Amino acid sequence: xxxxxxxxxxxxxxxxxxxxxxxxxxxxxxxxxxxxxxxxxxxxxxxxxxxxxxxxxxxxxxxxxxxxxxxxxxxxxxxxxxxxxxxxxxxxxxxxxxxxxxxxxxxxxxxxxxxxxxxxxxxxxxxxxxxxxxxxxxxxxxxxxxxxxxxxxxxxxxxxxxxxxxxxxxxxxxxxxxxxxxxxxxxxxxxxxxxxxxxxxxxxxxxxxxxxxxxxxxxxxxxxxxxxxxxxxxxxxxxxxxxxxxxxxxxxxxxxxxxxxxxxxxxxxxxxxxxxxxxxxxxxxxxxxxxxxxxxxxxxxxxxxxxxxxxxxxxxxxxxxxxxxxxxxxxxxxxxxxxxxxxxxxxx
Numbered sequence: 001x002x003x004x005x006x007x008x009x010x011x012x013x014x015x016x017x018x019x020x021x022x023x024x025x026x027x028x029x030x031x032x033x034x035x036x037x038x039x040x041x042x043x044x045x046x047x048x049x050x051x052x053x054x055x056x057x058x059x060x061x062x063x064x065x066x067x068x069x070x071x072x073x074x075x076x077x078x079x080x081x082x083x084x085x086x087x088x089x090x091x092x093x094x095x096x097x098x099x100x101x102x103x104x105x106x107x108x109x110x111x112x113x114x115x116x117x118x119x120x121x122x123x124x125x126x127x128x129x130x131x132x133x134x135x136x137x138x139x140x141x142x143x144x145x146x147x148x149x150x151x152x153x154x155x156x157x158x159x160x161x162x163x164x165x166x167x168x169x170x171x172x173x174x175x176x177x178x179x180x181x182x183x184x185x186x187x188x189x190x191x192x193x194x195x196x197x198x199x200x201x202x203x204x205x206x207x208x209x210x211x212x213x214x215x216x217x218x219x220x221x222x223x224x225x226x227x228x229x230x231x232x233x234x235x236x237x238x239x240x241x242x243x244x245x246x247x248x249x250x251x252x253x254x255x256x257x258x259x260x261x262x263x264x265x266x267x268x269x270x271x272x273x274x275x276x277x278x279x280x281x282x283x284x285x286x287x288x289x290x291x292x293x294x295x296x297x298x299x300x301x302x303x304x305x306x307x308x309x310x311x312x313x314x315x316x317x318x319x320x321x322x323x324x325x326x327x328x329x330x331x332x333x334x335x336x337x338x339x340x341x342x343x344x345x346x347x348x
Contacts, residue, residue, distance in 0.1 A: 007283055007290050014297035018067075021304040025066065026059045028311050033059070058198070065200040065208065066303040069265055070275070072212040072257035074299030075219050077272025078279075078291060079250050082226050084150060086159060087336050090272035091258040094163035095142045095170065097269070100262035101193070102170040103138025107131050108189050109177040132207060136259030142166050143251050194320035195266035197307055208264050215257035219292055222249055226288040269322055270329020275299045277336055302328060 027033050031054055038055075040046075077090040084094075091097045107130065149162050178186050200208060225246045228236040233243050261268070279294040280286065306324040 003285070007285070010282060011293055011297065014294065014301065018297055018301050018304070021301055021308070022063055022067070025063045025304045025308050026055065028308050029054075029059060030311075057202070061200055061202055061205055062197045062307065063304065064205060065197045065265060066307045067300040068208055068212045069197065069261050069268060070271060070299035070301070070303030071296040072215060072261050072299075073268060073271040074275035074295045074302075075216055075292060076254045076257045077274075078276040078288075078295050079219060079222075079226070079254050080272075081276055082229055082288070083247065083250050084159065085230075085232075087277070088160055088273060088333065090270075091139075091254065091262075092267065092269045092272060093160060094146050095166035096139045096146075096254065096258045097262050097267040098167035098170040099142030100135040100139040100259045101267050102142075102173060103134035103136070103259070104131065104192065104263055105174040105177050105189060106138070107134040108192070109174075109181040109185050129207060131263045132211065132260050135263035136255055138170075139259040139262065140251070140255040142170065143255055147247065147251065192266050195268045195322035195325075197265055197303075197321055198318070200264050204264055208260055211260040212257055215253045215260075216296065218249060218253040218256075222246065222253070223288045223292065227286075230286055266322070268325055270325050270333065271299060271302065273336075274329040274332035275302060277332055278302075 023035075023038065026038065027035065031051070033051055033055060037051055073091060076096075080089040080091070080094060080096075081087060083089075145166060146159070146163055150159055174189075178189065181189075225236070225241050228239055228241045229243070229246065231239075236243055236246075258272075275295055275298050276291070279291055279298050282298070283290050283294055285291065303325075306321060306328065309327075310319040310321050310324045312319060
């Protein structure tokens with residue numbers, strides 16, 4: 001009962017912190033927007049037209065994208081850590097984000113390599129959806145290959161190496177595409193690889209938010225089966241869990257979130273690995289009924305903080321979001337490796 005009350009208090013505190021950093025993220029930027037302006041907008045009062053334009057067309061979409069990225073990538077990392085029973089599993093490490101990057105590279109670069117290709121046809125027919133479809137297809141392909149090999153390779157370290165190798169293979173294919181592409185397309189793709197939240201406009205959010213929400217709702221639907229999977233696949237089967245179906249649903253949820261977010265924001269590293277471990281440390285539990293809401297909130301807070309830092313408050317420059325997430329994520333990964341025995345205990 002004490003733990004339950006503690007968990008509720010932590011969730012409420014994290015929710016309040018998320019709202020606080022959301023407001024700060026909207027306020028911070030090269031153009032100063034006072035808090036009174038935010039209050040006036042919320043009350044429907046008239047404000048400076050230029051400020052209102054910046055607020056609604058730049059700051060708000062960027063903040064919403066940060067929340068979607070933090071929540072989606074963190075939950076995807078938690079799902080993979082549970083499925084593979086591996087504390088270092090995540091969309092970036094296992095090559096899922098690399099697969100999505102390959103899909104995006106095919107979309108951006110291949111049309112210039114092969115004139116009149118299927119990529120160009122898709123782009124003309126589906127618009128922004130075509131980018132998402134290619135990214136999800138790429139991430140799904142790598143995810144399926146990793147899962148197939150996971151049946152043969154039981155060792156966690158070996159499986160991580162396999163994921164890294166898949167990332168290297170997709171990277172090689174992308175390099176070949178870049179070599180044969182025109183300089184403008186290559187520059188566009190390279191900038192995309194740095195990671196950015198500011199390129200997501202409202203028309204893209206109409207695609208991103210529903211797809212990430214579907215992935216999150218599917219993860220919430222799997223709360224009980226995920227807890228059963230912590231006991232091991234054999235034990236999960238004994239208590240009536242359809243493990244094959246569970247794996248398939250985890251794949252669908254992970255690939256929808258990782259593929260969609262990678263398509264629109266670039267390959268953002270470390271969030272998927274680091275956040276689940278931070279939440280386990282906060283809540284002291286392996287129960288997914290607590291972990292998934294906690295991961296959504298902590299992931300959102302962390303991405304909002306990273307976005308605030310990337311703005312370089314007081315300056316006109318903006319850092320690549322990947323550089324900032326590495327500052328927070330890399331130390332957590334190092335801590336996980338050092339404390340690997342304690343971390344593995346949460347998967348047993």
